[in-house]
Amino acid sequence: MATKTYREALNDALREEMHRDQDVFIIGQDVGKFEGAYRVTQGLLSEFGPKRVKDAPISETAIVGAGIGAAMAGLRPVVEFMTINFTLVAMDQIVNHAAKIRYMFGGQVSVPLVMRTPGGGGQQLTAQHSQNLEHWFAHVPGLKVVAPVSPADAKGLLKMAIRDPDPVFVLENLALYNTKGEVPDEDYEIPLGSADVKREGKDISIFAHSRMVNVALRAAERLEDEEGISAEVVDLRSLRPLDTETILNSVRKTNRAMTVEEGWATFGVGGEIVSLLMDQAFDDLDAPVKRVGGEEVPMPYSKPLERAAIPSVDRVYDVALQVLA
Amino acid sequence: MATTTENKQQLLDNYRMMVLIRHFEERAAQLYTQAHIGGYCHLNIGEEATVVGALSTLGPKDIVFTAYRDHGHALALGSDPGAVMAELCGKATGVSKGRGGSMHLFDLEHRLYGGYGIVGGHLPLAVGAALAIQYREEDGVVMCIFGEGATNIGAFHEAMNMAKVYHLPVLFFCANNQYAMGSMPEEDSAVPEMWMKACAYDMAAERIDGMDFFSVREATRRAVERMRETREPMFLEAFTYRFRGHSMADAGRYRSQDEVREWQRRDPIQLLGRRLEEDGILDTRTREDIEKAVDEEVERATRFALESPSPETDDLYQYVYTEEDE
Structure with missing residues (x-):
């Protein structure tokens, strides 16, 4: 390594x-x-x-x-x-x-x-x-x-x-x-279409991809530290094909879920996950699934405005608590 | 023009191919009105000299990309007429397995790299195929065929520029049939002649009589031979005319019947036939034999198409991804 x-x-x-x-x-x-x-x-x-x-x-x-x-x-x-x-x-x-x-x-x-x-x-x-x-x-x-x-x-x-x-x-x-x-130093294979559980947990599944996985991981640490909540972070890694098995297995374990994406959530990745869960994990869910996405504005220049437009650790943390409420 | 025996036979073959395309297209028009062919259907009628004149100059390592008016191109490159007609009818035995239809013929064996439905969209692809030829230091060239309407879209200009910047052997072949659906170049092009646009990309360009087989063939042959040496792109504009509508769904209100009739006096098949008669290559008997043989071939193709099965709906997802098919 x-x-x-x-x-x-x-x-x-x-x-x-x-x-x-x-x-x-x-x-x-x-x-x-x-x-x-x-x-x-x-x-x-x-x-x-x-x-x-x-x-x-x-x-x-x-x-x-x-x-x-x-x-x-x-x-x-x-x-x-x-x-x-x-x-x-x-x-x-x-x-x-x-x-x-x-x-x-x-x-x-x-x-x-x-x-x-x-x-x-x-x-x-x-x-x-x-x-x-x-x-x-x-x-x-x-x-x-x-x-x-x-x-x-x-x-x-x-x-x-x-x-x-x-x-x-x-x-x-x-x-x-x-x-x-x-x-790893040696050649290794990651099949296209395989999600990866980046953090194991039992209370809530957080689905994310790209940079938002890191945001979700930091939110999960805070949830653990401040609330004793065990959040599982599933890195989708691949959007198409989508690793439905890993997603469903996670929710069957945690019974609660949320999604995080950097882009606008409307008609987005989170909606696709929610649809999958409605279709194939409805009975496993103990609470409505929530989505976090970028604020629905063209990205502003001003630093405080830009920061406010991008999903933050605080926002993921807050929404996770809502799902767990 | 040298009239060796070999040359005579080749010219008869070229003539025969133009007749085949004409009869094939007329039959396709019938099948369309009988609802055996659906969707869009664009015919090559009137433009046969641009098709056969240009494609007959290519060798076995050369690659062809064309637009959606592609039936004649598939036939001229050697695709089986039955498989082409079957594709038009959406059958499993079609060249594209019933997935493409009239606009999307493809025949890897005969180096037809596709008919494409977005105006100008295939020009960058042709540049890429030429890039592959250059990359592998092969000696083939790419012929990219499109209409004059395509010279107004961005993809045309990006492809022309890139082909020149990379020194790629692409022959940009513009079949100017004077109507982009209902619009004439005078109405939608900043310059009235399409070859002028190639000048901006420092490309050798020429306008030729697209109704005259010899004009098309000689100019294309010169261009292809030169490109085999220079490995640089070139541009040809074949000035031609489509005798039928843009597609089968075209009332033709944008032009007069007198104008159509005037152009039909220069029917490319009749022009070539007369020329071959004058040169003693073609006589009435041979002409009739060719017409009869072509009719039979088109009927065989039609029967094959109509009798072929449709693709299985169970196979709907076949060909989306490679590994799932293997």
């Missing part, structure tokens, strides 16, 4: 997969000479050269479209969107092409494409650069979506995404890049 940042873990995953498979290449804006807007591709241009680390014009549609076409022709492209906000100008390629090509052509061709990008707020980047839209992609059959929180999960899931035969959207988070964690 070595201690690595989330950024380093992603960088290691890319490097190791590029060594393992000559068909893996990276394409995106400023991934090469600039070494990545958030330095995830640092050192890769000098190690692998411009053929395998391709700087691209500011053309998200063409970047991801070229990734799709190259994937159809047998390569393993890893597309970097500088931030999730810029996927919006490429939605037609992602939704109408990447997700549908295998199906509408009767399975003659697969699209082994990885799209990786950071979401999230908290950096005072304001409304157009602080969003969580990962559930938009999780809505679409044909796509897979993963959202790791720990460096070990980030490395493992990115490697599995690169090896997957279908298009995978890998959600990173700006506020996670410098976080640290233990990462």
Whole structure:
């Protein structure tokens, strides 16, 4: 085991997969000479050269479209969107092409494409650069979506995404890049579609993904310390496919549940979990399930306003107490 | 034009293919009105020279992307007419297993990498396929076919720019049939001729007579041969005309019947037929033989399509994800 940042873990995953498979290449804006807007591709241009680390014009549609076409022709492209906000100008390629090509052509061709990008707020980047839209992609059959929180999960899931035969959207988070964690030295596998119980508990299940797992974990510590409540924190890790078994098993144990997501909760990830629980765990629930999401405003610039807009440890703590009341 | 024996046979094959596409499309129109074909159905009638003239210049390692007016392209690349007609009829035996229909033909064996339904959306894909060719240092080229309406969407400009920046062998082939549904270039394009847009991307470009098979074939052959050497993108604009509506659901109120009739005087099949007669390659007897053989082939294809089973509803989820199918 070595201690690595989330950024380093992603960088290691890319490097190791590029060594393992000559068909893996990276394409995106400023991934090469600039070494990545958030330095995830640092050192890769000098190690692998411009053929395998391709700087691209500011053309998200063409970047991801070229990734799709190259994937159809047998390569393993890893597309970097500088931030999730810029996927919006490429939605037609992602939704109408990447997700549908295998199906509408009767399975003659697969699209082994990885799209990786950071979401999230908290950096005072304001409304157009602080969003969580990962559930938009999780809505679409044909796509897979993963959202790791720990460096070990980030490395493992990115490697599995690169090896997957279908298009995978890998959600990173700006506020996670410098976080640290233990990462195994040897090669390891995390199946896409497997949630992970990050903290065992018996009184309430808190379901979260990406950075909100860390927020939920801190709230769980407070609940334990201040109220003697044992909260279980389930890291979804993957939104599509969704690990329904781990989710249901947790609720069957705790009988109470809440969800936390950084994005707006309306029509969001929490709603999907609640629907699953209504459908398959209704009799196991002792209380209504509650959702926590980002405040339903475009992200403001002012630091106090921004802080108020993003789910906090305090809010998760308060809502957990409501569920347990 | 050299008229070697081989050349003569090839020209007869090209002529035959144009006739096949015409008859196939006429039959498809009938099947549509009889509700055997549903959804949208866009016919190549009038544009056969752009299809056969362009695609007949490609080699076995070249890749083709096209838009939703794609029946003729599949046939010209060698797809089985029965499997194409079956796809139009939504059958399990269709080239896309009944999942795609008229707009989404795909035939990996014949290097047809798909017909696409979002205007301009396939241009970036073609760039990516060319990137794969470059990456593997292969010698193929990619032909990307689209209509003039597609030159107004962002994906066109991003794809053109990227192809040039990366030095990729993509032949952007614009079949300008003069109508984006009901809109003419004069109404929706800043420049009246589409090849002019390629100049902004420092791409060699040319406008050609899309009704004349030889014009299309010679220009495309020159472009493809040059691209095999230069590995740079090029642009061709074939000026053509569709004799039928945008799709089967088109009342044609945006143009006059006189205009349609005027263009039909330059029917690409008749133009090529006359030329082949003048050169002593085609005679009345051969022409009739071809018409008869093509009719039979289209009828066989139609029978195959109509008699084929629909996909099983139990297989609804098949092909969404790769691993679940394996």
